[in-house]
Amino acid sequence: MRLVAEPYAQKRKQFINLVIKYVKKGSGSSLEFLNSRSWTYPVANLNEIIKQANFVVVGDVATRLYMPERMTLDLDILVKAEDAKLVYEDLENAKGQKVGDLSIASTQWRLGDGKALVVWAFDGDWVVEAVNSPNYAPDGLPVIDLPYLVLMKLIAGRSQDIADISRMLGVAEDWQLGRVRMAIGRYLPSALEDLDSLVVLGRLEQG
Template sequence: MDTRTLIRKTLIQMALQRARPGTGSRWELIRRRPSMPSLPNLAAILGPIPWAVVGALAARHYMPERATQDLDIAVLEKDASEVRGRLQQAGFRYVGAAWVSPEGVSVDVLELNAPWAEPALQAAQGNRDAAGFPILPLPYLILMKFEAGRMQDLADIARMLGMAASDQVDAVREVFRRYRPEDLEDLESLLTLGRLEWMGPEGASSPSIDERVDPDDQELA
């Protein structure tokens, strides 16, 4: 067992031992989402190149939001050179490890070469928010975070799974069967943690994410 897998399994086991029903955020607070920052029009800049929003701004599509002012996107590794050229032509500057738009928005471009990358980005083109941004579909976002394996990623996975509908969870399982069959047990453990977090005080499950968002906020979801 490699070190990353050992750490992941240890963290999951520790969390399962300590988890108690109803320890998540209060449902009424989840209904209030802060406005998204003003984002650059990447659709116009990147043109036909397949890309998708990932990171915190994608996760807000599936769970309560974590504060962020940055935009993380994923592209195929084979398209990375053209993406960099298009960003430069649009006036972006490369600062540190991210691109900064003329308006000062930080854009982190992740270059994917995993076997699931191309179907994930293709699926994202049909999974757009009201602003027209392609959002990485939940199964692939969870898979990407699982492979990253950081503590925050594992926590995000549990929260997203805990708020997902049964058909969404089944779709996640199917993606894991295809690409990470050896990790299905850990996926189920993270689902258990997520369900416990959102369970009501009497053991009742919480409403789905769509039921928690105010109608006035739908354009941000």
């Protein structure tokens, strides 16, 4: 499935405007906390399971590389749509069980150790770029690069996703912000204005 936007653009804009209206300078967490990075909570060793295709960790677990860690049991990965069957084969070979379809583009699995996994399978140039150019977690898992994580969260449109973007971009370096803007400008240009607002909001909260 090709990931396209923007079903939640108006909702996102309303949420951002509301938060900016009430946020106070320096009202967020300390800079020391916001700059902390950890990989404390256990994650399934997918490198030992998925061997026939490339993948990247996305979702809440992926944010650990870009903002303070929060406990989550949700594990999501992104794969190219053309590789989905290979990934499913690997999961089944590792005693994983398919629980069901969450949407046209995602399936839910139960791994052999009992952990839950959601596999997202999309088409598109950005997916190829994201899957082929990951960052790496301390345990060696490939994690989606910041520009593509922001892209996915913008399209998802949940209030938590918007809050995550603000927190990640509020402490991002200028060179990182430049890369994020380039990706959003290419794949979701209608969100550029909101992106700049989220950067301002993130920096305002940290003072």
